[in-house]
Amino acid sequence: MQPLTLLAACFCQLTSLWDQLQQKIMCPGPVTCLTTSPNGLYVLAGISENIYLWEVSTGNLLVILSRHYQDVSCLQFTGDSSHFVSGGKDCLVLAWSLCSVLQADPSRTPAPRHVWSRHTLPITDLHCGFGGPLARVATASLDQTVKLWEVSSGELLLSVLFDVGILSVTMDLAEHYMFCGGSDGSIFQVNLCTWPGQREKSFQPEQEHGKVFRGHRNQVTCLSVSTDGSVLLSGSHDETVRLWDVQSQQCLRTVTLKGPVTNACIMLAPVSMLSSDFRPGLPLPHFNKHLLGAEHGDEPHHGGLMLRLGLHQQGSEPSYLERVEQLQAVMSSTLEKNVLGGQDQLRIRVTELEDEVRNLRKINRDLFDFSTRIITHPTK
Template identity: 70%
Template structure:
């Protein structure tokens, strides 16, 4: 059988059979299982197509597997506190974790902790990168979603205190999920909340484009690849499809099923914790506290497959299959370093390499941050200086 183009990555809170599993998207066949511990919600991510990372539920470390070596943990990244959410930048250069009310940002190549951002007032619940890795968005129990420019955060000037580019403050209860669409800095961002609304924002300006009110709290949200529809997982087990191509020009709407694309997927018996759409926009994946994941045909709204888990589903996402996942003799190009727990590792006896050379044409700002002309952070390889 040829390697699949897309796979399902799922995890539950029980972790009895495995920590996370890889399933074939169309058949539901279990292809791989990664063992050891269990992963908390919004904390399962693939790093650079070579590693799977999952924050241990209720603990202060992140489990790491090489993507081909599924039977044993290769590493544990010890963190300063319990990790409530985790994500890796799409370019594989940075790892971001929510620990209590602070955001921790690491450089993957060196393991250096580059920034601790403390602008939330309560615990973090979710983190998302833009598809070009230029921005990330954080959501918390303080009802706020913050938009951060990565180039601003990683500035090396010690007198510089990073500030969010935008503060999205229109929710009245905790943020439960965030989805960032395509087009980099021009993307649209969806935020879901317990206040029974989903709001759509423009990343570049921070302007709210749309607010949709539901009858229940919304636990998860995603967009289809063409961004014609929002899919919103409810606390009652329903999944709401919201058309973004409606003729109505109102920014504030109340959800109602109709013939213009606003529909409900019914089948889950408990809150829907995660939703994800296939690359061609035909299939919807959902995970629920009813201990199942379901695959839906979007056009017919029918559940085409249900797969049981041993506990409430914490993570379920459709991703392109990493190239090396099904090559047993393949190994990561670069091993992961030891990740620092301190902003200044040299003062804590952890050791640090300094200096660097840039391997791409770029401009070196006075702050020491290498950027492309467009402003995106480029790749630098760390080497010791003498």
Template identity: 60%
Template sequence: MGGMATPLEVVVSADAGSQLWNLTVFDLHSGSSLLSYRGGNSAARSLTVLRGEFLLSAQLGKNYINVWEIQRKDQLQQKIVCPGMVTCLTASPDGVFLAAGVGEALHLWEVSTGKLLCVLSRHYQDITCIKFTDDGSHFVSGGKDNLALVWNLWGVIQLDTSQTPEPRHVLSRHSLPITDLHCGCMGAQARVATASLDQTVKVWELSSGELLLSVLFDVEIMSVTCDPCEYFLFCGGSDGNIFQLSLCSQSLLRERSFQSDSEGNQVLKGHGNMVTCLSVSMDGTLLLSGSHDETVRVWDIQSKQSIRCLAHKGPVTNAVIMPAPANMFLPDSRPAVPLLRFSRHLHTTEDEGGEAGEVCVRPALHAQKEEETYLQKAEHLYTLMTAVTDRSVCGDGESTKVHVAELKEEVQILKKVNRELYEFSSQLLTKPT
């Protein structure tokens, strides 16, 4: 790095034409190339970072996922083989789960064990994009079947395997394939934007599935994102234009056509071909766009000017601004936990222990600190309180005795509750399926 300070945010991008490397890392502010990761080419909407330690991307047109340790850019670490061509890929924000579209089926793995937890087959055609909410409680999948589906993560993985998981909401107002989607902030209260070949971008309320806004453009929309404050939506057109849509405008019409005006609806012109990916910096000042014109551009949102153009070797498939993982620039660092082999089949016989078809999700290995049980906490509290009251010199000690008796009783109740819980869960786990 030559004495340079590690950048806070970097640009990671990939194109379909490069022979020498797959992913390139650029400095967001200077545009200089910092690193490149070798091996293969990445499919669109499939670049993801796992726990800040691994970079993953689906191999273009193939049935496997490429994995790099984030500081070892010279070689691929492993390939995760999937049952079919991977159409999109993302990790949950905490790195506990990995979700991939394999044709029209959504595959969800537990990262710490490599176990395939479920396969969701509710789309009728290929899935084009998957995004998690920022709190990891939900994820949304969009497909060529014109549908976007909202899934509750825990509802999906804790299901009895005889039941078919149902999406929490089916967002079905698009009339042509969904090309991209964006999940805003605020967890389960987030707003979701979907872009489609039907020339509209629609904004939905995740919790209710209600359509809040539908904006019609005069071209197909290939990509969509939002700034962190959700003042603007940025929509990438098939004609190379980027449309900035104000979400704070005075118009109360739920359905409207895009018009550039003084209210913040603007067109950013510069790309010569469809805009396939969009991303905004953490402070909301810079927009990144990738295009089939073989360039990635950095835009100053305030002035609407393109301030940098990064040349690529082919149509750009992925371009994202991300916080620079600490290990990216530390050549000697190693992932805290290696990635295990990912299973290709649900609940195979090789699963150690456990009944067939039983899902047991452990916390991610990096989050496995010894947690006190509720009972241990209660006993701990009890000893603390008695220690204090024993030393207490107030009154005749009578109130202390009463207090201790009450606490002892409380601990007995907790023990009983704990025993009942234990028996109940034992019955549940040993119940014949």
């Protein structure tokens, strides 16, 4: 099946599924960008200058991140769902650790792992490469540059200067090439293997490390590369979607739409998507608009298992840390009441409580390690 035929078939099937599942989920404000974690557990949305994080299975709003100063323009998870990156109109790019965000004290705003502030105009797009915590992140901006960062160290690896503003960016799976969509309709192919040791470089299409795809008549808003790196998909405000052969820079197909294209991507279609008998096994719940939704007027949800890290509670039961504190309070009270007599009985009681405290601490530590492995290594 040709790539375009596969995309059309997937679109028809998704339209059928949407007719069955469509529901309106009201958010606290206009959504400027939206993404889901690759493991399907979380949804991120940029609403004004805030980032909202929901749990898909329950619809609970877990945290609101307020570290951008202007509207959030783009969001993306790393491939293993352990980190996510946000870019905004404030020219900042923030790299977040999902584990740290979920464990943060609810009374304090979590801090990002890295703050990248080398762009001078609004961030328009970003792309997370392969590797999870070791991934490289490409960021595009209206300042006519695309920058390549390393998540593990936070270092700037490469900055490429163009002669036009850049609206979109992506890389092939092997990260040999970086594709950048310009405001004039051009698509620039940057060879990442020809600039060893250089941190800053101007793009020169006439040289061997640069090629240009020409055909769009307006700004290129989205880019996507096939898994084998042979086909490039682009969408533009000129109301067309184009498929390109990467090796020859020739346009293979052009699809004309009835309005500007804002997003498009190439994805592997699961078998169930092309089956007429496919029915989703888990309905999507309504997303709460407030933290701890039941306390702020949202309807509580029942019947699902909720797992929380750190200071989050599971249902109405006290956490292990709270039980440890209660036992320590009982120990202190027992010591005060029996300080004048019953020393033998007191020592026995204290020994029993200390054993229980140690057991509870071990359970809490094991639960934390198990939960961390689920988040950082979801496929294992």
